[in-house]
Amino acid sequence: MSKLFSLEGRLVATALLGLVVGTAIPWLLLALGFDPRFSWALGLLLGVLVLISLIRLVLRPLTTTLKALRGGLLNFRDGDFSISLVPPKDRELGEITSLYNDIGEHLRRERAHIYQRELLLDTVIQSSPQALLLVDQSDHIIYSNSSARTLLNRGRPIQGLLLQKLLPNSPKEIARAIEHWENGLFNYTDDNGIHSLHIGNSTFVLNAHRHRLIVLREMTRELTRAEVAVWKKVIRLISHELNNSLAPISSLAHSGKLLTTQPDKAAALEKVFDIIAERCEHLTEFTQGYATFAKLPAPSCEAVDWPQLIGRIAPLQQFTLSGTLPERPGYFDPIQIEQALLNLIKNAREAGSDSKDIELHIATDGLGQRLVIADRGCGMNEKILHQALLPFFSTKAHGVGLGLALCREIVDAHGGHIQLLNRSGGGVQITLWLPWAKQES
Template identity: 25%
Template sequence: MNEPQKEQDWTDKTALSLEPSLHVNDTLFRNAFDYAAIGMALIDLNGRWLKVNRSLCGIIGYSEQELLSTDYQSLTHPDDLELNLEHMRRLLSGDWVSFQMEKRFFHKTGKVIWILLHVSLVRSPQGKPLCTIAQIQDISSRKQLEQKYKSLIEYNPAGICSLDMEGRIDGLNPAMEKIIGYEASELLHTSFKSIIAGEKDQLHIFQNGTDGEQLNTEIALTHKMGHQVYLGAKDVPIIVDGRIVGFYIIARDITELKKTKESLAVLQQDLQDVVRKQQGMTFKFKKLDGRFIHTLCDGELVFRLGLTPEKVVGKELSEFVSADIAEVKERYYERAWSGEEHVLYEGQINQITYIASLRPIKRDEQVVEVIASCIDITERKRAEEDLLTTKEMLESLITNTSDAIDVIDLQFNVLQVNHAFEKIYGFGVEEIVGKPLCIIPEDKQEEAAQLMERLLSGQEVTDFETVRLHKNGTPLHISLTISPIKNAEGDTVAIAGISRDITERKKTEEFLRKSDRLSVVGQLAAGLAHEIRNPLTSLKGFLQLMRERGPNQDHYYEIMSAELNRINFIVSEFLIIAKPQVIQYEMYSLNQLIHTVIQLLEPEATMNNVRMSVKMTDDPIMIYCSEIQMKQVFINLLKNAIEAMQAGGEVRVEAYVERQQVHLRVVDNGAGIPRERLASLGEPFYTTKEKGTGLGLMMCFKIIEAHQGTIQINSQIHEGTEVDIALPLAAQQQGGREERWKNSIKAVPGRTPV
């Protein structure tokens, strides 16, 4: 016989053995079983249904016949089956008399229902287990409620901690675990007060708990990591069957909020200090019952005005200023209260001038308050008045000066000219303002471009002599100074030009230059006449000898040729000095220029018992110059040195290169010049000679300046005079001219520089 057959036979025998017992009080048992309010069932030891009542059928949806053909394990949820079987084993082993558990059944419709199962064992009179009797209640609704309640606790963003009546922790939700860093298992059955930071008596949560009162409080807990967290908490009693069995503490983490409040308090204090200590003044006001009442007033300006916050806050204007001032200011107050932004006004109290800026504060597009910021502008007002005075003076100066002034923008359009400009150049204001500057000759365009480049690169252009055109086309010699006009950021926005008409001065200088040349020529003529007469006398004598002695006097020819060459040299140099020529700059050897001038002046030096010596390098020193002008300078200086030594003496000429400059030094041991007269040397008609004009030295200064050089004169009475000339090296001087030429090429076509 197989095992299933044995089990079926045993089940049948069990039913037969139970039948006599079931017939005892059969009617009473059947009524109690069939009509019980809860599900009832007899189940054999293998789990098959033996008898079920109507309530059970109603709970799980199956008919009696359907249930009796199956077992209760097939209806049990798989997750609950193992625990259910374990309980049955312990029941059958005698460990338990009965057991109760919550489990899930599958309803006939397929849905899962929760039941409360109570199982007891039925034994024979001999104590042998016969079957089990089960009581089954549908608790699905309760379990759904419990799940909702559990979800509410588990997923609540607020931290929730459940405590028993002694204050021990018996549960934490995930939010509370996150807040304090502990897992629920680490704190179960420990006192909640053990994690309170600081004084334990700060927790008042249990003082009135038995009365069911919910309290709100702030508590500090110690996080698992050791730092403090602050909670805003309240307690909720746990009530079961009308009796309080514990408490829920529902809390939220307010640590950051508390820090924010503390930071805000610090900021508010800082703001109050800033407002109090600011140089200006801040005040606020509201309109209450038609009156403007001040709600704030602070700042150092308040006290400088002779007021205090107490005199202003809570009061209207007429209570601390005169009625006429209050009436004027309230007009501005009204404008700001009506919603106008940036209302400005100036006020003055106790001789202090201030400017106030009013701005409305709005909520929901409604003005609720007006805030004002004030700054002391007393010094600024004084500065503005001084600036206005200065401006008027400058305008008067510009208007009445004899120098022409023009202002142009960066597009070279004329913005402004003064009366002197109209007078000098002949253009009326309406003829030139707003139009390109038109006073530069065609041949000066390149030069003007170079000047503009120099100015924009940061160099100065001062007293530059050039030529400009009158309205009628007449050229005017002018001295020009141009300067940039810059804005507050330092950017050049315009150019100002100041020009002075020096046409008459240039004519005078040219006249003086010619006069000086004539003077030099006249003085040279005496020496040259004697110097030429000597070789002529020699030539005449040699010719007479040749005529008397006949031909073949070859040794006389060489002497005669040398004398004729000397006459030719002297006459040529004399013509160079005497004849006006076009000034041209070329490369010349300073060594050669000096030797030529010395040869020209040697006869005069010899006549005056003056010896001339030259010290310079064998290598030629090249300079970029005008030959005629440079020779004129050397002649003037050497003649002055010769004439200063009436009793004879020595003139030393030295030439050398130092620090990228060529230096020429002329030193004599003559009578010297008094110290007080040195400053006036170079002025026209100022001279230390008895018959001099002073023009020679003046022309020397002019020529050397035109060659970008300088002259310095040092002298001691009875010891002599030293004249130092410094000139640029030829490469440097030429390079400067080439650079200016390149800059002129870079000038923007179509622009007309100043």
């Protein structure tokens, strides 16, 4: 019975009704005495008209439902899932519209859930102390958080700007790091002093387009806390070293005092004095390294010929010179910068890099001088990278942790900055940037 009232059943019944009309009318006209050809032609015409009218009547719910579904699907395409369809009386069409309404309701719930998650994520990102920039393949900024706006554009909106137009308004050290796709730790200066930042760059594909994510993390507080922890560590180290030497010296001094009352103990007394002198010499060597770091003199800048600088370093440490030397002479304290370069090359060799893989590259521009040491050693993990420039921090078993810290002090005294980056393929790249100091006339 249900088959009879289905759309298919109604179409079959309509066709049969049209056939009955098309055959009954000619017989009726023949019985009334009309011409046979006229009777059959008129009967066929009336049968077709009746059939067309009945088919249109039967298909009207179907066409109405299809138009409604078409409009609903167009709304889906435009992202509007709020339209629901009124189910027709036809059972089969009613099942289709009910299915459409269920899909629309599911999509509405899914979109509301996604919107809530996006809102939560945006709230977290906007309140994050890390500065985030999302840049599309045409270098337009399509997303940023409040920290990025504060750091790079004094709190003004930056979304939609070209990255190249934003960088001139940013601190020059940050602008240089972003422009050169650098990754790692560096310093920058603003009205509140010197700050430490960690920059990270990554790329990913979104909607078939390449995007760049820039993350800038303020490290000043973390480094300050780490520096305090390191100072506590060095105080304990110095205290331990002093106690290890002063305790036996005190004991030996007391023993020596007793030996002075016994004339036949001259040899033993001499041995006591030798041990005391040895411990004093050890203490002198131990404290001398710290004194050198603590009493670094102000740089005495002068014009420096690059080939002469390389000629003084090459006999002491093996390395490879990358590129050609600048024609313009450098201007800095040659003794301090030479010491910094020697420390860095020595560190690179002790990190496991072959001498042929240690490269020194020197370049200059209108703003300053860049001296880059790159190696293929073991590299540094993120924790070590953040603390490597701290005084007395060392990963070596017998290191005192003054090499990189001394390099930073030297570069800071020149008004420049030092940057540590992990290289792709292994190794570390350390950049010393020195501004052109004002030369004396």
